Amino acid sequence: MNELASLGVILLLALLAGHVVKFLRIPEVTGYLLAGVLLGPSGAGMVSHEVLVSLQVFSEVALGLILFSIGSVFEAMRFRRVGRGIVVLTGTESLLTAILVTAGLLVVGQPLTVALLLGAIAMGTGVASTLMVMRECNAAGPLTEALGGVIALNNIFCLTAFLTVAAGLDLAHHVAETGVGWTVIYRTIYPVVWQLLGSAALGFVVGVLLASWASKVAEHGEMLILLVGAILLAVGVAQVLELSPLIATLAVGATMVNLSRESRRLFEALAQTDPPLYAIFFVIAGADLNLSLLPSLGLIGLVYVAGRIAGKLLGTIVGARRAGLEPVVRRNLGLATLSQAGLAIGLLLTVDRRFPELAPVVTTVVLAAVTVFELVGPLAARFALTRAGEARPQPPPTGLVD
Amino acid sequence: MTHQTQPSTNGPSPARPSGRYIAVLLGGALLILVVGAVLRPGAERVSTVATSELATLPERSQRRELRDIADYVSQRAASLASFVVYLPASRASAVVLGKDSVLSAALPPRPPAVLVSQSSGDSSLSPPRGTVDDLSPHWALVVARAPDGRVLQLAGLTGGVIPVLCDELALHELAFGAPVPEPFAGGGVFDLDGNLLALAMPCAGHVALVPLADVATALERQASLAFRLWTRLGVRVAPIDSTRAEARVAGSGLMVAETLVGGPADLAGLWPGDVIVGTTAGPVAIASDLEPILSGSAPGRLELHRGRGGAILRIVPDSAPPARQGIVESDPRDGPIVGMVAAGSGAGRAGLRTGDRIVQIGQVRWPTTAAVSRVLAGGRAQFVVYEREGRRRGLVLP
Numbered sequence: 001m002n003e004l005a006s007l008g009v010i011l012l013l014a015l016l017a018g019h020v021v022k023f024l025r026i027p028e029v030t031g032y033l034l035a036g037v038l039l040g041p042s043g044a045g046m047v048s049h050e051v052l053v054s055l056q057v058f059s060e061v062a063l064g065l066i067l068f069s070i071g072s073v074f075e076a077m078r079f080r081r082v083g084r085g086i087v088v089l090t091g092t093e094s095l096l097t098a099i100l101v102t103a104g105l106l107v108v109g110q111p112l113t114v115a116l117l118l119g120a121i122a123m124g125t126g127v128a129s130t131l132m133v134m135r136e137c138n139a140a141g142p143l144t145e146a147l148g149g150v151i152a153l154n155n156i157f158c159l160t161a162f163l164t165v166a167a168g169l170d171l172a173h174h175v176a177e178t179g180v181g182w183t184v185i186y187r188t189i190y191p192v193v194w195q196l197l198g199s200a201a202l203g204f205v206v207g208v209l210l211a212s213w214a215s216k217v218a219e220h221g222e223m224l225i226l227l228v229g230a231i232l233l234a235v236g237v238a239q240v241l242e243l244s245p246l247i248a249t250l251a252v253g254a255t256m257v258n259l260s261r262e263s264r265r266l267f268e269a270l271a272q273t274d275p276p277l278y279a280i281f282f283v284i285a286g287a288d289l290n291l292s293l294l295p296s297l298g299l300i301g302l303v304y305v306a307g308r309i310a311g312k313l314l315g316t317i318v319g320a321r322r323a324g325l326e327p328v329v330r331r332n333l334g335l336a337t338l339s340q341a342g343l344a345i346g347l348l349l350t351v352d353r354r355f356p357e358l359a360p361v362v363t364t365v366v367l368a369a370v371t372v373f374e375l376v377g378p379l380a381a382r383f384a385l386t387r388a389g390e391a392r393p394q395p396p397p398t399g400l401v402d
Numbered sequence: 403m404t405h406q407t408q409p410s411t412n413g414p415s416p417a418r419p420s421g422r423y424i425a426v427l428l429g430g431a432l433l434i435l436v437v438g439a440v441l442r443p444g445a446e447r448v449s450t451v452a453t454s455e456l457a458t459l460p461e462r463s464q465r466r467e468l469r470d471i472a473d474y475v476s477q478r479a480a481s482l483a484s485f486v487v488y489l490p491a492s493r494a495s496a497v498v499l500g501k502d503s504v505l506s507a508a509l510p511p512r513p514p515a516v517l518v519s520q521s522s523g524d525s526s527l528s529p530p531r532g533t534v535d536d537l538s539p540h541w542a543l544v545v546a547r548a549p550d551g552r553v554l555q556l557a558g559l560t561g562g563v564i565p566v567l568c569d570e571l572a573l574h575e576l577a578f579g580a581p582v583p584e585p586f587a588g589g590g591v592f593d594l595d596g597n598l599l600a601l602a603m604p605c606a607g608h609v610a611l612v613p614l615a616d617v618a619t620a621l622e623r624q625a626s627l628a629f630r631l632w633t634r635l636g637v638r639v640a641p642i643d644s645t646r647a648e649a650r651v652a653g654s655g656l657m658v659a660e661t662l663v664g665g666p667a668d669l670a671g672l673w674p675g676d677v678i679v680g681t682t683a684g685p686v687a688i689a690s691d692l693e694p695i696l697s698g699s700a701p702g703r704l705e706l707h708r709g710r711g712g713a714i715l716r717i718v719p720d721s722a723p724p725a726r727q728g729i730v731e732s733d734p735r736d737g738p739i740v741g742m743v744a745a746g747s748g749a750g751r752a753g754l755r756t757g758d759r760i761v762q763i764g765q766v767r768w769p770t771t772a773a774v775s776r777v778l779a780g781g782r783a784q785f786v787v788y789e790r791e792g793r794r795r796g797l798v799l800p
Contacts (some may be wrong), residue, residue, distance in 0.1 A: 195648050198438045203432035208428050241439055259424065 006051045007058075007280070010287075013039060014279035020223070023357055027293035027378040029132040029282050034375075036286020055284055062281035064249045065270060066128045071203075071253015072267065073148045078294050084267040085323035086149035091339065092319030093150070094157040095121040104307040108299055114361050116165045121347050122308040124158035125151045126339030126377055130334065132278060133381040135298025137391035145389050146329045147336050147381075152250060157342050159244055163192040199243040203251020206234040210252060217303050223262075223269040246343055285341060289371045301365045305372055312337050328388045335384035337356075338378025340370055479545050481553035482592050485529045488547040494588030495546035495554075497529070497598060529590070531599025531614060544582055544602055546589025554585055560599075563613060568605035575610035576600050582609040617785060627689050630696055633718045634769075636665015639689055642677055655679040655707065661701065666702075670717040673708070680705035695719065713722045736772040740788070752797045754788065761794065762787035 013035045021031030039047045086255050102119030107110065130151050134144055151222070167188045174184040210230040217223050234252050238245040257263045313334035319332035344366050385391045482603045544556040558579035566575040576591060582602055591600035591611045600611045633639055639656040655677040661668045677687050683700040686692060694700035695717065702717040711734045740749075740758045763769045763777055763786055777786065777799060 190441070190443055194438050194442070197434055201434040201438075205428065205435065207493040208424060241435070242442075 003051050003054050005054065009039065009046060010015050010055075010280055010283045011276060014283050017283075018279070020151075027382045028136050029129045029134045029378045032279055033129075033289065033378075034284035036283040037289055038286075039283065040287025040289070042287075042289060044257040052284060052287055053285070054213075055280070058277065059279045060235055060377035061228065061232060064235045064245065065228070065277065066131055066229070066254040066281075067246055067249035068231055068256075069267065069270065070127055070131060070148065070152045071250040071255075071382075072257040072263070073152050074254035075257045083149075085325055086146060086153060088323040089146065089316065089319035089325065089333075090150045090153040090157060091237060092322055093312060093315030093334070094154045094161070095180045096307055096315035096318065097122050098161060099185045099303055100311040100314070101307035104303040105300060108303050109301060110361075113169055113355070114358055116169070117162070117351060117358065118304055118356070118361055118365060120158065120162040120165045121344050121362075122304065122340075123129045124155045124313065124340060125312075125337040126341035126374065127151050127155060127343075128278075128281065129339040129341060129374060129378045129379055130336065132188055132282070134385065137382060137385045139385045139390045140392065141328070141388065141390035142326045143329050143336070143385065144334050146325060146333055150316075150333065150337060151260055154337070155246060156250070158194060158343060159247065159347075160192075163195055166355075167192050189227060195244050196247065198241065199238060199245075199247035200251045202238055202241070202243055203234060204255050205224065205247040205250040206230050206237075207255025208250070208259065211256050211262070212268075213261050214256075214262035214266055217262075220269050220272075223266055227266055285374065289327045289374060300361065301368050304365050305369050308340070308369070308373075309338065332384040332388045337379040338373055340373040345371055363395040418520040475541075475543065475557045476555065478592075478594055478596070479543050479553060479557075482529070482543065482545045482590070482596055483547070483553040485592075485598070486545050486547050486553070486590055488549060488551060489588070495586070495590075495602075496588050497590040497601060529592065529596060529598040532593050532595070532599045538693070541594050542576070542599060542611075543592050543594065544578075544580065544586050544589055544594060546586040546602065548585060554589070556582060556586060557579060560591075566605060566610050568603065568610060568612075573605070573610070573612055573616045575605070575612055575616075576610055582611065584609060627693070627696075631689065631692060632662065634696055635667050635669035635692075635717060636662030637672060639678065639692070641688075654685065656686055656689065656692075666717050666719060670702075670704075670715045671713075672704070672706070672715060672717070675708075676713075677707040678704050679707055679712075738769065740774075749799050752799055753795075754786070754797065754799070756788065758790050760786060760788050 003376050017031035018028055021028055024031075032066055037043050040052065041048065084380040089266050098119040102115045105115035105118055108116075130147065134147065171184065171188045174188070207230075210226065213222065213226055215228055230252060231249060234248045236311045237243075238248040256266065260266070275354035316334040316337065317330050320326075320333060351358060355362075382391070475519070487496055487498060488494075489496045520742065539559045539561040542558060542560040544554075544558070546554045548554055560576045560578050562577055563574040566573055566579050569762060576599065584604075586602045587604050587609050588600050590604045591602065592598055596612065600613045601617055602609050603612045603617070604610075605612070628638070631639065636789070637658055638660040640659040642655055642657045657675040658672055658674050660674055661672055678692070680686050681692065681695055681700055682703050683694040684691065695702050695704075696719060702719065704715045704717055706713045706715060738760045740754055740756055740760065760774045761767065763773055766773065785796065785798050787794055789795075
């Protein structure tokens with residue numbers, strides 16, 4: 001089947017899956033993902049790997065828009081109010097997850113390098129699927145507020161930790177091989193600083209552009225074109241400059257929400273138009289899941305999955321207590337942060353390029369674990385939101401409420 | 403959108419930063435981007451060594467530490483990289499065969515083809531040739547260059563050759579321990595002593611490592627009539643099936659078995675099932691009756707039987723046949739010497755000069771003067787080894 005036919009089938013199946021999941025009482029995102037599994041190489045094989053690769057651009061746009069939405073949690077006034085607590089909470093849960101995964105892998109005899117890389121990768125929570133569940137549940141309340149902040153921050157922490165670990169491993173390798181020199185230090189430190197600072201700077205520049213232009217745009221359609229254009233620009237330039245599209249698009253959202261009076265209109269325009277794009281995104285993500293990897297999970301994979309679940313559950317309990325958040329957050333946040341996808345897969349590419357000798361183990365474990373977490377995570381997130389009493393199934397007319 | 407992802411204020415916010423503050427931040431951000439982009443360190447590690455393969459190397463080498471071995475392989479690749487260049491025109495790597503010529507086994511869009519092009523390669527030496535007929539495992543390095551000039555390297559075990567069908571060509575490929583990625587197309591395959599063993603050639607959806615001898619075979623096969631009909635006219639023909647009604651009408655002719663989409667035959671309106679019964683040069687009974695169209699000696703008019711009717715189509719071959727490329731002289735002591743090379747001919751462009759002594763054509767060593775003469779007469783692409791100033795070089799005559 002060619003790209004267009006595949007895209008048509010993806011959209012129709014996503015619609016069908018959306019109806020079916022209502023009967024099965026599972027999250028829409030799980031339905032999309034399962035529809036993708038059915039369509040993709042792991043299932044009926046109607047959508048080939050090549051077509052998936054060529055449809056990747058939709059995923060990039062959708063992920064960029066999702067992260068842009070998430071960026072709005074960094075609104076200065078709100079962040080001043082809840083920011084410290086969220087930073088403490090996210091820091092604790094991320095650190096504990098990394099420690100438990102790393103320690104577990106060391107116990108089962110993995111080398112320190114593999115354990116550290118997997119520990120860092122385990123920190124991130126899947127932004128897209130978690131946000132989708134929050135949206136479907138029309139969730140509101142302290143747990144929802146905390147969850148939005150946590151998924152934005154822990155991906156930044158995850159990327160920072162990964163880059164730091166990678167730099168450390170690189171440095172150790174160079175020191176053992178050629179001795180330490182300025183060039184070596186420069187080459188090691190540069191990616192960390194560049195990816196974090198450069199991505200934020202790029203996002204800020206695009207955000208300022210977007211904010212200043214948005215004030216001159218009146219129509220809903222034009223607003224959407226402006227937004228998609230800005231997101232594509234941010235993602236594309238980030239790719240060219242080897243920056244992080246994730247941080248760049250988050251920064252666009254954060255800049256927009258702080259600088260523009262039009263941000264609310266922009267987010268409304270987005271919310272009204274994006275469902276088909278998200279449906280495509282999740283069906284493609286599902287089709288990319290490789291179920292045949294599951295048996296290869298093995299002991300290392302099980303330790304990774306168990307360590308990550310334990311880290312997230314324990315970390316959010318400890319973190320929420322330290323941050324003085326409500327008991328409802330403490331009890332439920334861990335379950336809501338289990339999803340894992342985009343960033344983890346993106347980091348695998350970096351592992352493959354920078355540490356080819358470690359890539360086989362790391363890639364197999366993470367891809368298999370992503371399959372587990374993407375299928376279980378949304379279910380757990382919805383369960384957590386429902387248990388916390390923050391799910392309100394009837395969506396408002398515009399999809400955006402105060 | 404959910405609560406947590408929307409701005410909490412509706413309308414103007416009292417806390418918006420001032421324009422000056424934003425301008426300072428914007429300047430800072432732009433400065434970070436510019437400085438960061440300028441200070442980016444160049445790619446250091448571009449190796450795509452198959453590490454699973456490297457892991458087995460200690461058993462076969464004196465070096466025990468994996469890191470030592472990886473370094474050793476990287477150093478070998480770096481030294482061999484002087485024999486490999488990137489050809490922007492064909493978007494593939496090529497192996498330097500001498501000061502003026504390079505050999506590439508990748509010429510899109512219609513691989514496999516072999517190309518010789520002028521190049522200002524770094525090295526004036528061509529790599530020594532090795533053989534690959536040994537079945538016992540040996541380490542080999544595939545070395546190619548990326549468009550930006552970076553060296554790509556892939557190490558793996560090779561042992562003997564296996565038959566492979568590259569589109570129309572039945573060739574052999576080196577059995578290699580790791581799949582060869584597409585960017586390696588046109589690159590050279592070397593043993594760890596630096597001998598050139600094979601070229602990486604796009605072949606039926608993958609990159610095959612084709613031994614040098616087979617590269618020559620590929621050229622000869624490319625000169626075959628069926629191959630030329632496919633590549634230059636975009637048509638495959640077959641003897642007519644006597645049970646078909648069209649055949650009874652036609653009496654004799656050639657059935658169109660397949661046309662290449664977008665090829666000359668397709669553009670001319672030729673369909674599979676059509677029966678070609680004649681050209682302006684005469685009736686068509688066998689494939690060689692189409693030779694006048696390929697050689698350009700007859701206009702590209704085809705008489706057809708289609709269904710119950712007939713048709714006349716005009717077909718234009720993809721490119722003109724090569725003109726006579728040069729004259730050969732015979733030296734009683736040293737064999738055939740190139741007497742004159744036609745300016746602008748394929749031989750001339752390939753770098754053949756007056757006085758070059760031809761020592762090998764295809765797989766035939768010490769060819770006769772007549773054989774060299776036939777090659778220089780054009781029409782058949784050939785791999786040629788010649789001697790100039792006491793040094794042997796190779797090239798492919800287009």
